[in-house]
Amino acid sequence: MLLIACPWCGERDELEFHYGGQAHVAYPADPEGLSDAEWGEYLFVRDNPKGPFAERWSHAAGCRRWFNVVRHTVTHQILASQSNHPVAAGQPKPVIA
Amino acid sequence: MTQSHRLPDGGRVDRSAPLRFTFDGVAYTGLRGDTLASALLANGVLHVAPSLYRRRPRGIATAGAEEPNALVQVDGPCSEPMLLATTIELYEGLSAAGLAGLGRLDPTPDQAVHDKMHIHTDVLVVGAGPAGLAAALAAGRCGARVVLVDDQPELGGSLLAGRESIDGRPALDWVAEARTELAAQVDTRILTRSTAIGYHDHNYLLVAERRTDHLGPQPVPGISRQRLWHIRARRVVLATGAHERPMVFAGNDLPGVMSAAAVRAYLNRYAVLPGRRPVVLTTNDHAYATALDLVAAGAQVAALVDTRPEPPADLVNSARGAGIEVHTGSAVVGTRGHDRVSAVRIAELDADDVISGPVREVACDLLAVSGGWSPAVHLWSQSQGTTRYDDDLAAFVPAQAAQNVVSVGAALGVLDLAGCLGGGFAAGVEAADLAGFPSTAPSVPPTSVDRPPARPRPVWLVPGETGDPSEWSDHFVDLQRDATVADVQRAIRAGMRSVEHIKRYTTIGTAHDQGKASGVSATGVIARLLGARSPGEVGTTTYRGPYVPVSFALLAGRERGALFDPVRTTAIHPWHVEHGAVFENVGQWKRPWYYPRPGESTAAAVERECRAAREGVAVMDASTLGKIDVIGPDAGEFLNRVYTNAFAKLAVNSARYGVMCRADGMVLDDGVTLRLAADHYIMTTTTGNAAGVLDWLEEWLQTEWPELRVRFTSVTEQWATVAVVGPRSREVIAALAPDLDVSNDAFPFMTARETRLASGVAARICRISFSGELAFEINVAGWYGLATWESVIRAGGPLGITPYGTETMHVLRAEKGYPIIGQDTDGTVTPQDLGMEWVVSQRKPFIGKRSFRRADTARGDRRQLVGVLPADPAVLLPEGAQLVADAEASVPTRALGHVTSSYRSAALGRTFALALVAGGRERLGETVYAPLPDGVIAATITDPVLYDPKGTRRDG
């Protein structure tokens, strides 16, 4: 079982997390402007490297935050863990009116 | 019986504590400190059970977890199969029987408690022999948190079996001092009788601790029988020792052929003399100590056979000085005896392992064999560490680590005591340093074994006196599997070359012992038969956990029976129980399935409940529906993006049915969302999908649209929901909520009203229908759920209000053609496939919209939701039945689709079903066939809405 460092909660057992697949695959800004092939690429095609892999995890049984991890797919060594949330990134907290 | 083979003194056994036991129905006596195996040997019993396939006699061969033969079944309130006589601690009254390879599973429920513990540590040391103890001492002195794990009842490892000295004193004095020091360290935990069984990712290890097995078979109040430790360690030190290998020669399976190290353990640790006239066969230095200890114990060692032409002179001289005849450059090439070895046949071997001289027969009653030492690399390999073959050691040793782990001592191939202590100290200090506790290593005290052993001469395959390998069917490679050199040769002749293939072809290494002692010997035989230069060219098979067999009870721990899985119940659950509901599991929820009256069948109860909902008034506990608060100024915008239809302009106090899709356009979930305020919606989800939908919303908000000001909170448990359904439901609501104008004009369909019930409880009442009938949902704080339900029952009493369960709910919704996501859909179904084009907005973007233009999603022959009416209105189609166009088609044939829901309908007066059928909406009126084992069912495809297609009943 992996030991994953949540940027908000620290190191926790893998079973507290849900896997979210490859990181940095943004939802296309204009899906309607894409060809079928381009849209199919977004839907179905992901990298599968042997080595470092940037992927998303959600601390589902903890703080519920999504964050990114760089994991070596052979050794499972976790090389980096970071939040993409503005608060964790030092940006101002969003205001709820 | 007397203990005929017990030595008069010595050993780690308690002579003041005799223990009575029976084996195969015969009564014996042993001593506290014995294993079942040592107690049997003390009584002269060597034979355990015949072998599994060839029924050959087999005896105790080792003194530990690597034992291939001595399988037993231990009696008790729940009898335990497949235990090893060599690892069972003797207790008063123990009763066991030998097993020929197969145990019997006792059907009696096991009343013993098994549990689990989860701990973190800086340093985990596996093995408490000299290297492990040294590592634990050094790490503990630095201040690191240390866990020391060992499978024996007392610390010391190999030192328990020997007569070594450390610092001029018996080595076990040093062990006792180490134990005292470790026990005094506040952050050191010692786990004895504990076997590390698994080494998983990120230094996560499982350790099986036997807490009461040594006390007897009865559960001990207040103490779990066994405990599974889940240990996360910053650094792991593996001091798991080494296994002595057997040798492969003709007749090597006879009882009395035993590991030389085990013989030494029986002598020194258990004060048992396994044979009075032994022969010792070795490839290395180690067995000389066994030979000398045998002489010291009064045995007449008939011969010491060393495969090496020139063993170290001092060893040979000390053996000869003790009166032992030493045969160098020789091997045992055969045995004599029926149920026990009575003689061995000794011959010289040339440099190519070919018999090169006359064969001499020497009478004996025990053959102590040391085929060399294999580091116990099992946990190392499980951690994904690599091994390499070391020619000097003739063994596979740890090479490249894959995790934060180091091997020390014999587990690394270090076989001298000084090297073990020095390596242990260094590893302990290094481990503590890595965990943030720097220090320097203690100096190594002088020991009696300061010199590494001389180079061994492994003879992987001792030739038979006649024939060739294909005929050597008494040269055993795996005793438990009865697999021989002839079997390996047959595998090679069949074309196998890989050790993994040969393992599977011959089943070598697949028994309970997983080839712990014999695995590398098997590799040696394979290498020899393949003509490889060394076993290193062949390699080992994969080492997999668990290291020793463990019971399912241990793995289950407390998660049995009622604690197997959490059970979720609603606030109204006690009423359902009291009124005889039959429950079904929906996820972790217990939901009333139906409420049978005394003597009433399931079908009759469901028909009665359906009739009440269609003709009078009925009530259902809908509290399990997932409920999510969606709050924030951008809540409407967010819902617009995740639902296929629009929510941003929904009026306050209005509700709307919504469908959400994945990006690929397939339906993910559906439900009704209600707007409570400009910035507050409450979403409902399918009961089983609530957690998944909340995750889905969070994913899109956090990873794609963090600029949206909206937050989600699960409020499923906070609300109790009572659905009041049927043409007379309005009368019940009017009685319950006197302040509310319940007329259709004042309170139209798909709206909500906040009110105070006659009981004084604040409620939100919605006009939502999942049945097509006039219906209301009363939502109150969970605290008031039961009281509100009871007040509904009272208010509806004069109208004959009828509680109904999920089965009736399913029938009612299916009659209206409403799909259930996850039952009528399977992740390959679009809203259009469900006939819900009306719910798909053409004007706004939403998740999945682009996919509806993909060629595959837009094609006309996709499977679509339709109704299916069996030709015989009494026949019920089974859910899951495949539908084909041609009743006569020979199989295999292409299915048009399958039945997703199927019920008997009181309202329709017949059976009906929903199905997904290719191009289904173009097939209305066509006949399809369900080919089933009992015959073919013909049915007609119809529109899915079979009841009140014009929706005339919705407003009462």
Ligand SMILES: [Zn+2]
């Ligand atoms: Zn977290």
